[in-house]
Amino acid sequence: MQLALFGGTFDPIHSAHLTVASAAAETFSLDRVLFVPAANPPHKPESLGAAYEERFRMVELACEADPRFEASRLEEGSAKSYSIITIEKVLAPDREVFFIIGSDAFAEIASWYRWRDVVRAVEFIVVKRPGHEYAAPPGARIHELTGLNLPVSSSEIREKLAAGILPGDLPPAVAAYIAENRLYDFH
Numbered sequence: 001m002q003l004a005l006f007g008g009t010f011d012p013i014h015s016a017h018l019t020v021a022s023a024a025a026e027t028f029s030l031d032r033v034l035f036v037p038a039a040n041p042p043h044k045p046e047s048l049g050a051a052y053e054e055r056f057r058m059v060e061l062a063c064e065a066d067p068r069f070e071a072s073r074l075e076e077g078s079a080k081s082y083s084i085i086t087i088e089k090v091l092a093p094d095r096e097v098f099f100i101i102g103s104d105a106f107a108e109i110a111s112w113y114r115w116r117d118v119v120r121a122v123e124f125i126v127v128k129r130p131g132h133e134y135a136a137p138p139g140a141r142i143h144e145l146t147g148l149n150l151p152v153s154s155s156e157i158r159e160k161l162a163a164g165i166l167p168g169d170l171p172p173a174v175a176a177y178i179a180e181n182r183l184y185d186f187h
Contacts, residue, residue: 002029003033003095012049013062033069034090037052059071091121127145
């Protein structure tokens with residue numbers, strides 16, 4: 001079985017996340033993509049726009065679009081959401097584990113907690129972003145996902161929501177959930 005972990009704050013999840021996951025699943029014949037919302041990300045110490053449960057529910061709603069997608073609570077709780085801890089929870093002899101990551105984040109992998117263990121444990125699907133070059137650490141198994149034009153970001157979506165604009169970059173079920181629950185100061 002080929003499983004990919006796709007982690008992030010997903011604050012909120014948007015169409016570019018789904019495009020990346022779909023392209024990765026198609027290109028690398030993935031059986032499942034686990035979307036793993038970070039409950040307590042070490043790289044984003046500032047407060048998040050939505051609580052973990054709200055972000056998890058939005059991921060669940062977005063994952064309904066593809067049977068290969070699954071929302072995962074692997075990083076639920078108050079502990080720091082370190083990638084290696086998450087990866088170790090899914091390692092199995094009959095499973096090939098991939099890790100979907102943007103080239104901007106991959107460029108900083110040597111600063112991650114137990115990064116050498118992360119590099120040994122998974123194969124990376126690196127989503128190339130213009131202007132974000134990286135040097136692969138020794139031993140890293142890398143597959144590049146190129147050709148995706150993804151100009152949307154969660155921070156831009158949050159700004160639009162705070163201004164009372166419901167962006168088209170949200171999956172319809174996620175947009176409805178945000179509006180219904182008045183998340184991100186949307187009203």
